Amino acid sequence: MAMTRRQRARAIRAVQYAVLIALLLAIVLAADWGELRRAFFDAEVARSLFPDIITTALVNTIVYTLLGFGFGLVLGVVLALMRLSQVPPYRWLAVAYIEFFRGVPALLVFIALGFGVPLAFQVALDRYVTVMLALGLVGAAYIAETMRAGIQAVPKGQMEAARSLGMSHSRAMASIIIPQAFRIVLPPLTNELVLLTKDSSLVYLLGLSLDQYELSKFGRDALNQHRSLTPILVAGVCYLIITVPLGHLVRRLEARSAKAR
């Protein structure tokens, strides 16, 4: 008996759902819920994490990330402008920088700044300065490429209109081109912010005092202390508390700038 196209599609979907449900059932039945609960959802342990995991760890993660992102954004815009400069040495410098910092692991940059620089120059960098530099230097390489694409995506007529009104090249960049470029790159820029949020976990390398703990270090410490996975799960949820709303924010901003475009 021949099936119509629609019947066939329905049949295939029904089979897929059936397999999926069977799989889920198998997992639910096979799992040792008591054991899982002890490992992941130990309410006692979870309760003991609060409020420090919010007031110290989450706050520090946000502070480290924003320090790095702020510095990275400024440096990234400068690099993007150098990359697009008429002056060849500026371009070469920017390209070299971007290639280098995109190519080496963030971990290495943290080690270099946290231990290499203090040893080599006999200076003790402030913890927050080190974090800002390390996250910012790495983030800037990515942000620079994103910004460059954004600046190039602004139509040529915008620069011409601005220049025809008597603006200098740099004035036109600052008042007309870069604000529009920012709107264009807002989604990829937010991705950068999410990536930096996660990279901020590398701060643990620098050796932190208790009040400097961020989410990952805090979670790991609690894991050792309680012999339980619960702190890691809670820390993970805390990262999501930062990153998921960011995604929503971008979608709203995108909708708003679509109106102004």
Next chain:
Amino acid sequence: MKETTEAKGTGEADGIAIRVAGLHKSFGELEVLKGIDLTVRRGEVVCVIGPSGSGKSTLLRCVNLLEEPTSGSVTVAGTEVTDPDVDIDRMRRRIGMVFQAFNLFPHLTALENLTIAQRRVLRRDKAEAVRIGRETLRRVGLSDKESAYPAQLSGGQQQRVAIARALSMDPELMLFDEPTSALDPELVGDVLAVMRALADEGMTMLVVTHEMSFAREVADRVVFMDDGVIVEEGGPEQVVSDPVHPRTRAFLTRVLNPAAARVGEVPDTGPHGARIDR
């Protein structure tokens, strides 16, 4: 600015707004302007007509140095803008320009489009820039649109905001680069009306256009360009209604009567061919 103006020439005194002399412009191998001489007097409206690719827009863009001429000189209000020692930003603020694609700043409202250069370039304080901005929007009939973003405006409204943006800088002369070519036919009239009013107020205007009726009625002089040279220039009756040169005649036949041209032997102007019968 004053000393350069006085030092550089006699344009102010003899009432010449734009003087183009021996202007050549090449893009790589392609020579687009092959020696242009043109003078626009203060208060004069000059329309430049001609087929696509004839160099009209390039000529206009050389006047405020959006294109760097290959050779020759351009003098605006007595200052040679092609002189490398001239501060081009200072000159450009005296030369209003209107583009075919409007080029409004999409991230700013209509009023902000008018105030940003007043504030950043002329250093007017906010209250004054806003006052002048509102007044200028009223002149182009868009008082009620001051807080609209360009995307919320029709093409005709956008172009009128663009004209107002240029006017809010108090320019001494205005350049129009095919200001109605990107507009739907029913929106052309409003823009032309604004330009006509501007001409009546005595603004010096150099207009690249395909609107033959506008050229005929508003222009003091019409310049016909073809293949990088000025073929013919004179009063609008003469150039538009009774051209001397065969190339001008062929162009006008095509433009004024496209249906006839299509069946005749006159070559096609291509996708951006001139038009009048909207």
